[in-house]
Amino acid sequence: MKDKTLSQISLNDVAGLLPLIAAISLVVSVSYDFGFFMRVGVPFSQLPTELSDHARSVLFWAPLGLLATLQVLVQRSMRPSEQDLRKELEPSGLEGLQKELERLQAITKKSKRDEKKSNLMAWSLGAFLVIAIILLGTNLILFAVVAEILIWQTLFHTYIWPRFFKSDLSSPLQTFVKHGPFIIVLFAVIGYYSGELAMHYRPEYKLVSSGTAEAVQVLRTFNKGVLISDDKGVVSFIRWESIERIEKTTISRPFPGILKSVQNSSVNSAKN
Numbered sequence: 001m002k003d004k005t006l007s008q009i010s011l012n013d014v015a016g017l018l019p020l021i022a023a024i025s026l027v028v029s030v031s032y033d034f035g036f037f038m039r040v041g042v043p044f045s046q047l048p049t050e051l052s053d054h055a056r057s058v059l060f061w062a063p064l065g066l067l068a069t070l071q072v073l074v075q076r077s078m079r080p081s082e083q084d085l086r087k088e089l090e091p092s093g094l095e096g097l098q099k100e101l102e103r104l105q106a107i108t109k110k111s112k113r114d115e116k117k118s119n120l121m122a123w124s125l126g127a128f129l130v131i132a133i134i135l136l137g138t139n140l141i142l143f144a145v146v147a148e149i150l151i152w153q154t155l156f157h158t159y160i161w162p163r164f165f166k167s168d169l170s171s172p173l174q175t176f177v178k179h180g181p182f183i184i185v186l187f188a189v190i191g192y193y194s195g196e197l198a199m200h201y202r203p204e205y206k207l208v209s210s211g212t213a214e215a216v217q218v219l220r221t222f223n224k225g226v227l228i229s230d231d232k233g234v235v236s237f238i239r240w241e242s243i244e245r246i247e248k249t250t251i252s253r254p255f256p257g258i259l260k261s262v263q264n265s266s267v268n269s270a271k272n
Helices: 011-040 051-056 058-078 082-089 093-136 141-164 171-199 258-271
Strands: 205-209 212-221 225-230 235-239 245-248
Touching (some): 011 051, 011 058, 011 171, 058 171, 171 212
Antiparallel strands (some): 205 212, 205 245, 212 225
């Protein structure tokens, strides 16, 4: 299947990709949930989750995923087509062939220099990452992602792929094998940081169960229950049949904008 620009993608192409998109979305959602539950301290295997629960996780990471997809599509649409490249590289006579050979030699030398720089950077960053985690602990998740990008791109594309994989694999399979592991790790990290943010929220709900009310923060809702944290940060799962009702105790207001915030601050200062 030849590469298509953004303007050449039809509805039939999109419809044919829907099953693949659904499968990838489910895998990404499970990866996101794995990172989220790891941060809140609940073993992934102990939660009675269903596929529909993980499918709803798309709502949490979809904005970032859509932005990344849009960026890829725009980049692909801006790439010159195969015909344009062929015309550009087509030599005109012996002189054109000589210039083309010189250009290819220069590109080869530059590629080798860039490969050495990438290898040195990846190995150096990998060693620094290991030392940093030993000294500072395992909270450097974001830094680990940056290191993983460089190490994966360098080691896999330079060493593993040319030696152990056939280059005649289909284009979608090549894309998945090359970039799939990075995407899975990336969204697990995003889920981890989402859990980090959720654990720092103040209790916004009142959960009534067995006649008693408790201030809680709702972390996630599932088909079979709700995952909450109390004011002490203790996380627990409660089934729906044990809950009488959940009431929101704080009112969410939209961000008024910087100018309005400054105005309100000035008014409050004047009153005081």
